[in-house]
């Protein structure tokens with residue numbers, strides 16, 4: 259018996275040593291045995307084991323922007339064990355996400371929670387660059403994409419009216435609304451809108467406010483769990499994440515699973531009628547009325563003539579993730595927009611005048627500028643699909659499949675070269691002749707100097723599919739509020755940094771906000 263144990267121990271020991279040896283020997287080598295190129299330059303003086311972890315955990319994207327000023331637009335840093343290459347100018351972003359999109363458009367999960375709530379990366383946000391992911395995108399596009407979102411305009415208008423009415427009803431004697439009250443109203447409008455785009459109209463299964471509040475609450479619980487101290491360490495130290503998995507197993511802690519299942523339980527009765535009737539709208543126009551319907555029958559395409567259809571579970575997990583994404587960012591951007599509007603009395607007057615015309619350019623410019631200055635997601639992370647070399651200023655740099663490429667949107671949106679006086683909120687910067695305009699990622703490629711867009715909705719192949727729909731909703735809300743009220747007060751300066759962003763490690767930025775006085779017109 260003793261010799262069997264010692265035999266097994268010897269084999270295990272040899273196996274571990276071989277693995278460690280191989281990783282040590284091969285980690286810096288290409289398959290042909292020659293050394294890999296160096297990583298992009300890194301900030302100096304970071305601690306040995308934790309590297310940039312403490313600084314990033316405390317300062318989030320600010321740390322990356324600071325390092326970009328110290329080290330340069332192209333740098334690499336290890337946050338814990340996570341090696342990231344950070345892009346801080348548009349030329350680099352264009353090269354990585356447009357020219358080399360095939361190389362750099364994949365995704366890696368942050369931790370066990372992200373894997374669990376996405377059913378091992380089955381959702382459009384987390385799936386690797388694959389035919390499966392392309393099918394999801396196709397199906398979502400034909401519901402909320404630029405050519406299709408107009409079908410929700412009536413809903414957007416009624417939600418904007420609901421918000422305006424809710425504000426009126428909630429006003430205190432002094433005609434003010436606290437940031438908390440405003441946020442609660444905005445949350446309900448955002449959740450209702452997200453669910454309408456995702457699940458369809460409410461005729462068949464009414465969506466009661468209690469259930470919507472419950473989803474909001476459950477989402478918050480998941481976020482608190484994911485941003486917790488130990489889970490956060492696990493996002494940057496994979497071995498600690500594995501230790502947490504074992505610890506949860508031993509303590510039989512299934513709280514994460516329970517939270518996930520309780521959300522699915524709310525969604526199921528809403529989704530089931532659609533699922534039961536799926537044959538009816540397979541080939542009809544009805545399928546473009548909701549993401550749930552569209553995902554149930556993926557249309558063939560040129561590159562995917564016989565698509566494998568999704569299972570019910572795959573559809574469901576996507577519906578939940580898209581709802582949380584849309585709800586979170588719509589809440590964040592509507593709330594910021596209202597706070598910003600209150601700080602801009604002159605623009606309120608001009609928007610009121612614009613309302614009497616057919617032209618919506620100032621309102622759209624206001625929305626875009628709000629998204630640029632107060633971007634909710636300031637870091638975008640992508641996984642390369644293989645080890646390769648990225649040539650920058652004629653020097654080759656190392657990019658590994660196991661590393662991540664991060665676009666520092668904060669640095670780009672605050673760069674005076676792309677947006678003169680970048681720190682100033684100035685919607686009128688976009689109201690120039692189209693001939694002078696360029697997209698941010700094409701800046702520097704033509705003589706055009708005025709940037710007309712931003713990266714609040716991401717970039718390249720993984721860019722947001724709901725961007726145009728969201729902008730349209732924001733414009734509708736803006737007009738409705740200007741029409742109904744004169745706003746005073748507001749504050750967009752103070753921010754709340756949330757460590758994760760449904761459900762990735764890169765984090766999101768909320769506006770704290772303050773009391774707003776709403777004077778009825």
Ligand code: HEM
Pocket residue numbers: 382383384395398402452455456580583584587588591634635638639713714715716717719720721722723724725727728729
């Ligand atoms: C103002 C509101 C919104 C903002 C600021 C926003 C922002 C973003 C960002 C930054 C990304 C890229 C994420 C990444 O690569 O890490 C993204 C992706 C995406 N968003 Fe949104 N989003 C908004 C609303 C919506 C809505 C309403 C929908 C749909 C109903 C939606 C659906 C998607 C989808 C499907 C993706 C693509 C995921 C992929 O292919 O990887 N978004 N969004």
